[in-house]
Amino acid sequence: MRLLAGTGCQMFFSAGYMLTAVFAIYVDNWRNLQLALTVPGLVFFCYWWFIPESTRWLLNQNRISEAKNLIKIAAKQNRVTITDDLLDNLLISDVKSDDQQQQNKANVLDIFKHSNLRKRSLIILFDWFANNITYYGLSWNTNNLGGNPYINFVISGAVEIPAYTFLLLTLNRWGRKFVMCGCMITAGLALLLTMAVPDDLQWLTVTLAMIGKLAITASYGAVYIFSTEQFPTVIRNAGLGAGSTCARIGSITSPYINVLAKFWGPLPLIIFGSLALIGGVMSLVLPETLNKKLPETMEEGESFGKKLKVQIDEEVPLNPELAKQAKIQTNGSIHSK
Incomplete structure (x- = not known):
């Protein structure tokens, strides 16, 4: 639903864009216009009590109990029954190892x-x-x-x-x-x-x-x-x-x-x-991302979109079927002998 959520919101942006001209027609003083356009923004402070935190982010921070509560709330709103055992297994599979948690500390630099x-x-x-x-x-x-x-x-x-x-x-x-x-x-x-x-x-x-x-x-x-x-x-x-x-x-x-x-x-x-x-x-x-497995780690991000390099040892015969399979791989380099 990423497309619908991301693009649908922009249409409301456009509606506000056009309303700006309507405001400007009837509010001719620029200070009053600025006030009229700014004050409604205060309403968004109430979002603090309605917008949940990211469950995946909570798991990365080892705040598992909070993540459990959010999933239970989501399950209730969607009329889905989820047992505690299933929830525990689900969250344990998402808890990161020490190396993965170190990866999560990567920054934009x-x-x-x-x-x-x-x-x-x-x-x-x-x-x-x-x-x-x-x-x-x-x-x-x-x-x-x-x-x-x-x-x-x-x-x-x-x-x-x-x-x-x-x-x-x-x-x-x-x-x-x-x-x-x-x-x-x-x-x-x-x-x-x-x-x-x-x-x-x-x-x-x-x-x-x-x-x-x-x-x-x-x-x-x-x-x-x-x-x-x-x-x-x-x-x-x-x-x-x-x-x-x-x-x-x-x-x-x-x-x-x-x-x-x-x-x-x-x-x-x-x-x-x-x-x-x-x-x-x-x-x-840039590589196309539609219907592609998106990179999760820095290593996957580096190899994403790269052309495959296949190196084959000429001294050792390689099964033709294996060679064919090696050539259709999509990520990283393959060293086949």
């Missing part, structure tokens, strides 16, 4: 100690930056597109709904990499085309910008799922946090790039389009 994981991580971090700077750059560039800025802002939010619907229909069919890379490249090309639009065809610039916004929104939704599946379990949340940090650098930078429109109108769109295009092309080297 460890991704830079392994060549393959480091290469993939740097591409993913750039994707987060490129998606975020393009997304927010286009969101905050509506005043430079011409026409009514409120209507442009609502349209900019409305195109996100079909973008997320597109993800729901394709991510589990076409694959994460194909969808994300295709959307980033599409966004990049659409935004780069704005430099060729004459000044008297303002509607065409707005259309291309909205196509770019639709495509980058789909890509932004896909990067949440695709990037986290690239990281091994022991640092998956940390990897997501690192990507989100790079994304915030992009959102901080985007308003300053929009200011460049004073020198040449299409310049911000060209910069955003170039970053999106570069990110989409670079990501073509």
Whole structure:
């Protein structure tokens, strides 16, 4: 259900995005507008009493009794009967050994100690930056597109709904990499085309910008799922946090790039389009994660997506059937004699 949960939530984000324009129409003082948009956020403090802790995380921390209670609550809500013996056996199988617990102490800096994981991580971090700077750059560039800025802002939010619907229909069919890379490249090309639009065809610039916004929104939704599946379990949340940090650098930078429109109108769109295009092309080297066993340890994360190397001792004959089986293995290196 990762796709539905991750993408469905984004649609509510888009609804709030469009409501921002409605608030701005009726609350003309910017201080009052800021207050009106911020105060509802206080409601989320009540989540502290409703959102359970991760059972897997509790097990990794050896807080087994708390994990048992959470599973019992979940079983009760789902009308499932689970005996204490079954629960004990289930949890014992998930309790980590000392070596595994040491693995769980890995931090995000460890991704830079392994060549393959480091290469993939740097591409993913750039994707987060490129998606975020393009997304927010286009969101905050509506005043430079011409026409009514409120209507442009609502349209900019409305195109996100079909973008997320597109993800729901394709991510589990076409694959994460194909969808994300295709959307980033599409966004990049659409935004780069704005430099060729004459000044008297303002509607065409707005259309291309909205196509770019639709495509980058789909890509932004896909990067949440695709990037986290690239990281091994022991640092998956940390990897997501690192990507989100790079994304915030992009959102901080985007308003300053929009200011460049004073020198040449299409310049911000060209910069955003170039970053999106570069990110989409670079990501073509990342391994697909759809229907793949995701890495859990740092070693599995390093070997994930690597091409297999088979070494065979020429001096000792090898059964042809065994050789065939060795070649179809998917992880690590095989030394067969």
